[in-house]
Amino acid sequence: MKKLLTFAALLAVVAFTSCKYDDDDIWNSVHGLENRVAKLEELCKQMNTNISSLQTIVTALQNNDYVTGITPVMHGGKEVGYTITFSKSNPITIYHGKDGQNGEDGTDGKDGVTPTIGVKQDTDGIYYWTLDGDWLTDKHGDKIKAEGKDGADGSDGEDGSDGTDGTNGKDGITPQFKIENDYWFISYDNGNTWTQLGKATGENGKDGEDGVGGDSMFTGIDYKTSTDYVIFTLADGTQIKLPTWSAFEALQRLCNETNTNLSALQTIVTALQNNDYITSVDPLTEDGKVVGYTIKFAKSNPIVIYNGKDGTDGVDGNTPIIGVKKDTDDIYYWTLDGEFIVVDGQKIKAQGTDGNNGVDGSDGVTPKLEIRESYWWISYDNGTNWTQLGKATGENGADGKDGDSIKITQDENNVYFELVDGTIITISKTGSQSSNIIIFADKDVKKRCVGLWDTNGDGELSHEEVAAVTTIGTVFQNNTDIEFFNELKYFSGLTALEANAFNGCSNLCNIAIPANVATIDVSSFKGCSQLMQVTFDKNSAYRSFRVLKSL
Template sequence: MKKLLTLAVMVTALVLSSCKYDDDDIWNSVHGLEDRVAKLEELCKQMNTNISSLQTIVTALQNNDYVTGVTPVMQSGKEVGYTITFSKSNPITIFHGKDGQNGMDGTDGKDGTTPTIGVKQDVDGIYYWTLDGDWLTDERGDKIKAEGTDGKDGADGENGSDGTDGTNGKDGITPQFKIENDYWFISYDNGDTWTQVGKATGEDGKDGEDGVGGDSMFTGIDYKTSTDYVIFTLADGTQIKLPTWSAFEALQRLCNETNTNLSALQTIVTALQNNDYITSVDP
């Protein structure tokens, strides 16, 4: 009986020891998921900031605005973007693009895809939004403007009655992105409706982590090559050149010199007509 009891105790101990479960892998996976979600949320936030900034750049171009300053944005000692200030428009912030991340460990998972938003000038001279290189269109299939439109002039009034006031111009539409259930969604009606456009996280690699897409809206901001222009380069190669304060000063100086010369020319013509003559010429 004693031997049987001893054997039972040994079997019980063996079963209990074999049932001990190591949950480190599960917690590591949970923490990894939380980290990827945080990165995606930050990416989405930066994308929406860049989209709004891009629309400000297009509007500044339309309104003959100019750049007054370009200041690097630093985080933890690392440059992550730029703050651009204008003469008339509000300041904007542009974040650098980031590469997508592959799955980790084992076989790499497929990258998450990030929608590439941009603008392109059509033959009518107006800038429209693009998505992954194609025109971004509404539910009617119409291209979506990235810049505002001028209001219509009011009609002339008949004798005795005032004409009607002109209509206000329409602002350009700003697309918005969000991430839901690991997918990108886009809205171009201020968030009233959303359209799914692609997967935000990559597929799992074998024993690997999800890939995370990267923001690739702006590929370059050149403010050092020329003191007259800041050149914004988009992912599809489109370049937008905005004049700087230096260029504006040069144009203003040229305008003043032209006006002075016109006035002097008029004086010369008047002197010729009045049989006037020159008494001296000084440098």
């Protein structure tokens, strides 16, 4: 009996011990499940935050916003994400999406899959949401936009039953996730309706911890490679680049320097027109680097010209090239990207001729540039009205700085200003433009001569260029516009005036004959009824105006 009681007591102890063990095991299992569910719910929360942040990034790209700061988000002494601030948009938080960095997570939950959401730009240039690499579509099969283009007026939507525009034209929808009954659900209408996706936990009861923050959206945020932009890399490899404050600061500086160059360019044209000359050209240095030149004139105010090149070119962001070019009327006009700027059907003059007679309006206006919301704007009326040009920043976030706007070279006698389109303006350093450039008294004569014999394309004729001319043929025949051609005396290569050289030039009053001209055809000056003064070189074969009158 005593042995029986001892055996019974032993059974009770074993039974009690066994019961206690099973209870702990169940409790641990339940606790582990709750922990996994809590992790998944935290993941879901972070994913929704990342989705909202991603849409802000796309909108910032669309609105030409830029990043002003990036601050790490810390949790338990560990970096778990970043807070990113913008110039115009609200701050966002992006979570790394990986908290099993030591490799402990994500080996058992093969059946629990975290949906991968992202954005991708389609052929229409608009960013749409993607799910697991495929376009995210609504119940009508339409791709869901991640940006707000046309969203205000619903112009892209279907007609509703009441005939109003665009019942589905609400653009820039932010998808939302939730976990319910161990499944992922997604909503495209701010939580009004939900669509079931895959399981959030695996068949073996383990959560899919390879999906717990496992690179579900952002795989990288690079803000160290360049100070000009931040690169956001998504799970499918898509990269979005947003410019930083330093990029915009560089663009604003470029804009200011370009406006300085435009003002300087007009001074150069005016100096040329007024026969002014340059007294000094001094390098302008910054941090030991030549960034431009200070140029002083005998009569005009000093000018500064910046080199206009201090960085790599942006792929899509282009600096507008403003220049001047002489037209066939011998007047300099402003150009934009090589073409004459035309406003209300009129080219805009870069010099002040005819400015007071009211025929062409206000002459000699200096265009002004401005950067507004990442676009170039230009004004032709001192800032009263503005016209939008192209983007100042490229899609890749790099600023669109282009090459030298004005190239400056000089020799003993002249300073040469070469513009981007190849136009060369020559200003004397010796006190007289005539030292090398011939100053024509008659603009119609100059127009014809430059059009024929300007070999270097600078819009002027040098003594070397006219000396190379051996015949003028009949290029001036029947030209009733020309009045003065005393500059003909510099055409030292001429030995004869052919038949009809100036025949029909009824308004020609003055002309000077080159010294080497030994033959003048009898018809050379036929019909020149206004010809009153002819100058001969002392070494000329002809001595008097009567000779021409007798021809």
